[in-house]
Amino acid sequence: MNFDAIIESLPMYATGIGTTLQLLAVALAAGLLLAMPLGIARASNNVWISRPVWLYTYVIRGTPMLVQLFLIYYGVAQFEWVRLSVLWPLLSSAWFCAVLAFTLNTAAYTAEIIAGAMRAVPYGEVEAANSLGMSKLQVLTRILLPSAMRRALPAYSNEVIMMLHGTSLASVVTVMDLTGAAREMNSRTYLPFEAFLTAGACYMLLTFSLVGLFHFAERRWLQHLAPRKNSFDVSGVVLTTAPRI
Amino acid sequence: MNVLLRAVLFVAVVAIFAVFSLGADAQPKKVRLGVEGAYPPFSEIDTSGKLKGFDIDIANALCAQMKVECVFVQLAFDGMIPALNSRKIDAVIASMSITDERKKAVDFTDRYYKTPAQFVVKKGSTLEVTPAGLKGKRVGVQRSTIHDRFVGENFKSADIVRYTKQDEVFLDLASGRVDAAVLDMIAAQVGFLKTPQGKNFHFVGPVYDDPKYFGVGAGIALRKGDNSLREDFNKAIAAIRANGIYKKIQDVYFDFDVYGTAAATAAAAATNATAKK
The missing domain is CATH 3.40.190.10 (Periplasmic binding protein-like II)
Structure with missing residues (x-):
């Protein structure tokens, strides 16, 4: 192990982490914004609304993100009219293409997560809301969505971590993210083990931080679904006050 | 019978090994x-x-x-x-x-x-191949190559964009994502300039062959x-x-x-x- 080379490259990795987090944050925010209406549409009983979303998630989830990224970055740039269009300043940026691919990707997965969570809301809750005379919109905004968003948390935390790892693809279209930093160090020092091990350690640190954040969020918003503490268990035996022998 | 069978097996195994080792030689x-x-x-x-x-x-x-x-x-x-x-x-x-x-x-x-190596730009480009002229300009180069090191040390003011493959440099040079590329002259000539994709591009600036970088x-x-x-x-x-x-x-x-x-x-x-x- 050549620790000097790692220490020398640390500033580059720090910049890389910044880029990676930036890619992740923008893609997740935009993706979630897109996924909300898509998820609601996907859970709709009307096939004219749910089918198009099904097609979208089917196509996106059925193809690798790397292929989607290549299509957006190199594929679209092949056409002259694209290069002459008003969108070219955006599409010519590798960073934008990466964020676009990641956003479309996470939107598809998140839409499915939200739709699944909406279907998992106990029907009794919806019936109760109906019997109180709530409108469809009120049921959606007051009962279905709050309940579904909470239930979606564990699955969504997985999606966030998958996206963090997915952002490493940005380095193949010249974005200098964390993986880009590792490739750069590798090409300067010819020490692939040190270079990618450092990147791996950074990703792991980021992953654990995200897991911690979601753990905190789940304790806060999913308390009602957690196993009961300080109380009776199902068999009726008092747990906390039981004397230890 | 048993002994005979064993003998036959032994000979067979030896023969197989012999054939294999002969083959290897x-x-x-x-x-x-x-x-x-x-x-x-x-x-x-x-x-x-x-x-x-x-x-x-x-x-x-x-x-x-x-x-x-x-x-x-x-x-x-x-x-x-x-x-x-x-x-x-x-x-x-x-x-x-x-x-x-x-x-x-x-x-x-x-x-x-x-x-040797040289810069390639679009015909009609007014880019000057000097550290001042390339300041903030996007220069494509293949990662890990001698050209990568050369441009990194001599044109620090440029915005250097590194690619895994030379093909990808050509793609982004043609689409205008990078303003210039620096690479091996023959690779540029045959791989790009003589192809339909590179017909509007040409060499500019000095020819570089400093053994310090280009060995x-x-x-x-x-x-x-x-x-x-x-x-x-x-x-x-x-x-x-x-x-x-x-x-x-x-x-x-x-x-x-x-x-x-x-x-x-x-x-x-x-x-x-x-x-x-």
Whole structure:
């Protein structure tokens, strides 16, 4: 192990982490914004609304993100009219293409997560809301969505971590993210083990931080679904006050 | 009966081993060569998916000269030295320039060709090839190459964009994502400028061949201490230079001697002059 080379490259990795987090944050925010209406549409009983979303998630989830990224970055740039269009300043940026691919990707997965969570809301809750005379919109905004968003948390935390790892693809279209930093160090020092091990350690640190954040969020918003503490268990035996022998 | 059966089995097993060991002796030595397949005209994939190019032809000629069986392993350029040192391949024939920096990690044979480097820009571009002229301009370069190091140290003010493959540099140069590219002159000439994609582009600025960056030419990289293989390759390079096979291969791709430094530089300068017209 050549620790000097790692220490020398640390500033580059720090910049890389910044880029990676930036890619992740923008893609997740935009993706979630897109996924909300898509998820609601996907859970709709009307096939004219749910089918198009099904097609979208089917196509996106059925193809690798790397292929989607290549299509957006190199594929679209092949056409002259694209290069002459008003969108070219955006599409010519590798960073934008990466964020676009990641956003479309996470939107598809998140839409499915939200739709699944909406279907998992106990029907009794919806019936109760109906019997109180709530409108469809009120049921959606007051009962279905709050309940579904909470239930979606564990699955969504997985999606966030998958996206963090997915952002490493940005380095193949010249974005200098964390993986880009590792490739750069590798090409300067010819020490692939040190270079990618450092990147791996950074990703792991980021992953654990995200897991911690979601753990905190789940304790806060999913308390009602957690196993009961300080109380009776199902068999009726008092747990906390039981004397230890 | 039992004894007879055992005897027969014994003879059979011995015979099988004998055949196998004979076979092993008769087989030529296998050498795994790392090649790139994305650096025309030196190394590329033709329409039927086969490797072709100057590097590939030279490699085949050297293997024939050395009487060894060569297996091509296609790798990305920045993965060559790691693959060599982790014993996934035995030698690299990928237009790899011999530099002091690389010599810390691997050994090299004698050179098998040498060409200088130059900037390529779109015709009509007013870009000046100076550190001030390239300030903030996007310059595409293949990662890990000598050109990468050269532009990184001499044009620090430029916004250097690094690609895994030379093809990708050409794609982004053509689409205008990068303002200029710096690369090997022959690779630029044959791989880009003479193709429909690169017809609106040309060379600008000085021709660079400073041995500090561009070394003494391209050699075959080998693991450190693999001296017998290096000697074999050196002898084979000298042999194909002497017996005319090298010239025959070179004539397929270039209309000048790519081996000699002076000749290559002069020819490159001449083609540059015509490109400017």
